[in-house]
Amino acid sequence: MTTLTDPPKEHFRLSMLLYDTRYRSATIQVVALMGFMLLAAWLLSNTIQNLEALGKPVEFGFFSEPASYDINQRLLEYDSRDSHLRAAFIGLLNTLVVAVLGCITATIVGVLVGVLRLSSNWLVAKIMTVYVEMFRNVPVLLWIVFAMAILIESLPAPRAFRGENPTATMDLFNTVAVTNRGVYIPEALFSRSLGDIHFFGESAMRFDVSLDLIAIIIVLAGSIFAMRKVTAWANKTQEQTGDRPKIWHILLGLIFVPMLILLVALGFHLGYPELKGFNFTGGTHLRNSLIALWLALSLYTAAFIAEIVRGGILAISHGQTEAAAALGLRQGRIMRLVILPQALRVIIPPMISNYLNLTKNSSLAIAVGYMDITGTLGGITMNQTGRELECVLLLMLVYLAISLSISAVMNWYNERVKLVER
């Protein structure tokens, strides 16, 4: 018969911190933490000493001083008497503009190219392969400066539009002027405008929102809501009676009639660019720097997205295609209804990281003089004020915030479309 005895009482010895696996992990962690804190303290004390020696204590007062430089491509009103903070804010908006535009274009081009690379047409597939390899294997900075050079060198100057026999003409029924100083497109004007709402008074973050725009968005949202109601009603009727009521003319009317009424009520008209003197006036002016950056970033990222899309489609087993074909679906419908929804789950995570890359690559705007947050806060503001530490740290924080928010939003979306395993 055996009796259970208590295990011998162990006395804690110092060497157990190292040789006993129960304590070793704690020891390693404490050492790592201490090492990290020592390193941080060392860097911090060096920085403090160096800054004292330079006579530049860390402070952010310079942000309220006038920036005294101009930003030519901007969404909000700004002039050189505005503060550095305002300039940084305008720069941030510019970063977001080019990032959003780039992501949209890159997705469209990328999905198209990715699908076409799998085309049964040999020539189309090869051309797309050449495109992808060309863009993936050459630095994006080169593409950006290249796009800028094309725009500046090969497009006609505004004066080419002048005179009796101009060598250049405006495109799209005389509404768009493509010049080497940028592209002039028509702008939306309202003769019976509802005015603006001003947010944040006179602070650096102030911005105006046009009430016309809000009205348009509300009407559009209402139309879409009504359209969905009608479609739901049609579906229900179809399920109950087997006949689908004809609704396309109702849908068309729902989307167009309220919008037309609103536009007429607001006195909507387009302001066309016109050649006055040596340059175009009127319309919206998209500078070369914006277009070059947008084009280069989207084409570059599209090459990566194309590969992701192709990989995602190839990851879906061929049986799915065959099963869909056996159901009698056509080629296009197989892609749209069977393959793409499944491929989307494979595609989305790497797609997110490509959107992030595009946003971070937009900081190369500084190479073509587009005033994004790097060009304002990390460029002219930093050079003028000599506040490198504050500016660079703030710049990093801004990008970090943008990156984290994009990945948060995209991860949320990814969670939603993820296959629910039962």
Next chain:
Amino acid sequence: MSNQSFVRTEMLPEQAPPGSTVGVLGWLRENLFSTWINSILTVVCVVFVYYVLSNILSWTFLSVWNANSLTECREIMMATWGTTHGHACWAVINERWQQMLFGFYPPELYWRPILALVLLLVALSPILYAEKVSSKLLYLTAAYPFLLVWLMWGGSIWGPLMAAAGFGIGYLAYRFLLPIAGGLTALIAAFLLPVLWWLFLAGPVAGAINSIIPIGIASVESREFGGYMLALLLGVVAIGCSLPLGIVLALGRQSDLLIVKYLCVGFIEFIRGVPLITLLFVASLLLNLFLPPGTNFDIILRVMIMMTLFSAAYMAEVIRGGLAALPRGQYEGADSLGLNYWQAQRLIIMPQALKISIPGIVSTFIGIFKDTTLVSIIGLFDVIGLSSAIRADTAWNGIYWELFAFIGFLFFVVCFGMSRYSMYLERKLQTGHR
């Protein structure tokens, strides 16, 4: 008689397939003209390809190779073809290619970067083509980092030698202390002694030996570095250092040790959340602020450090993907064999995880190599920076396409080569799970 139906008793001889389904015609029908949409697409594509190729080829090959300025180039074009459009002026490359490749590196010393490149290929060969090349070459691989520094920057040979001696000291300390003082003490000594050596002794010792036996080659300043050579140098260093660092970070992120894990996560997410250009700003403007007063070390070295940290974070994520993709059974199998953590990692986990992540690792390499061009923004004369410098010269003012084509070609060759190699490696290592 019943009407017996006909049954064929012998096989008919095989007939040749219809002419429209085999050979060139069959291929064309299947791949280019299978449906009418495809036929339209093919015709459009042929026209497009013809248009692009005819322009590019005539631009590339009907070109001027010898001229001293863009104006002269255009005069020659006018005289030969009667137009200045559609013809390349490669004369600029002909005149400046050395500068674009080597920056302002002294021309009489060009053999050094070239030798470094050749040695790099030799040193890489036992890793890249392990089964075809003698493994004795691995000694060269181990010595290569020091050789690279010595060849590129020149100066006394004792500096790099003494730096290399640090590793020898660490190894010796481990060997001799292991039987005497036990594993842990030996490990700590093997880590601490080289650090102390590098911090306090290596410099004076190298100086002392150099004053007795001066062996050295002409030294080259960092500001003379430039051109494509700079991209290759930065790329090689960042790639070489980021792989081990990335493995360590990935292991840290996967580790059970909470504090280590969160330190690694914080580092990786921070680096991945900011653009490289801000890190280069840190390298060029802030890194000196973070170090003890009076330290002022080389801009290229600072850029190398930041690029290494940057790529290590991306590498860590790629390798973490590989680690996560390994079946749980592999970890459990290693445990059940009684292997400890490092043995399991070295023998079981890492070989498989790295194999899985080869495509990701190589595309990270390609990304780093392309990103070396960003140093032109902080004022280093890499190949893009030099192209602007060449344009600033009055002789070549206004020349774009030839320079861009040349730069693009240089990068394309290396990046495309890397991606093809990764495909080859994937095929070679495939053990047939599919």
